[in-house]
Amino acid sequence: MLTYEFSRWWAYRRIRHAMMWRYIWGAPLTFTAIALLVYILLPVKPRLGGDGGLLKSLSQILALLPGFFISALAAIATFNRPEMDETMPAPAPTVKIAHRGEMILIDLTRRMFLSYLFSYLSILSVVLFVVVIVVPYADPSLRQLLSWSGGYVSGEMVYSALKYAFITTVAYFFSSLLITTLHGVYFLCERIHMPNT
Numbered sequence: 001m002l003t004y005e006f007s008r009w010w011a012y013r014r015i016r017h018a019m020m021w022r023y024i025w026g027a028p029l030t031f032t033a034i035a036l037l038v039y040i041l042l043p044v045k046p047r048l049g050g051d052g053g054l055l056k057s058l059s060q061i062l063a064l065l066p067g068f069f070i071s072a073l074a075a076i077a078t079f080n081r082p083e084m085d086e087t088m089p090a091p092a093p094t095v096k097i098a099h100r101g102e103m104i105l106i107d108l109t110r111r112m113f114l115s116y117l118f119s120y121l122s123i124l125s126v127v128l129f130v131v132v133i134v135v136p137y138a139d140p141s142l143r144q145l146l147s148w149s150g151g152y153v154s155g156e157m158v159y160s161a162l163k164y165a166f167i168t169t170v171a172y173f174f175s176s177l178l179i180t181t182l183h184g185v186y187f188l189c190e191r192i193h194m195p196n197t
Contacts, residue, residue: 004098012120012180015108017093023183024176031175036168048167049136056136058174062129065177066122072188073118076111084111110187117184124177128170135166 013024039045047053076084092107095116108116142162146155 009119009123011095011097012116015093015095015113015116016105017091020093023179027179028172028175031178032168032172035171035175039167048163049139053136055132058170059129059132062125062132065125066129069118069122069125072184073115073122076114076118076188079111085109088113114184114187117180117187121177121180121184124173124180128173128177131170 049055087107087109093113094105094107095112096103096105143159146159146162148155
């Protein structure tokens with residue numbers, strides 16, 4: 001049961017609806033591809049770690065976000081408007097939840113949809129913050145572990161592959177954070193004030 005509870009923030013990515021692919025994969029992957037292309041084409045690559053590095057700048061932004069997202073989540077949970085508890089327009093987004101020991105598929109209300117959305121943003125921003133703080137400290141140890149050379153693959157090649165995998169992963173989840181935030185802001189500033197019909 002703990003695994004289920006601790007992983008519910010990820011349920012946003014498991015919401016089933018024809019439009020969700022755009023927010024979970026389409027737009028974030030497009031932004032990631034653009035960011036990687038720009039990074040690869042730059043004649044002088046920006047520093048990733050250390051003072052003035054990209055990770056430090058990202059950590060400063062990410063430090064502010066969890067509080068904002070958790071406040072939005074609290075506001076959604078207490079927002080006193082009957083339309084928030086109506087099932088979303090057909091075809092309504094659906095998600096599986098645990099109920100009496102079984103996984104059942106339910107239609108989402110606006111309140112539930114936004115709760116999943118801002119839960120995802122809250123925890124994702126914390127996880128990204130921890131990652132961009134920890135990785136610069138782990139980097140020297142990783143370099144030392146991969147300081148071997150020989151055969152067809154050297155430690156430097158493995159390090160370079162891991163570096164690009166890390167950049168791609170962080171770029172993707174940061175893009176997901178940005179796209180999902182914009183989606184959530186749209187819902188809060190406009191969509192929740194419109195009728196379901």
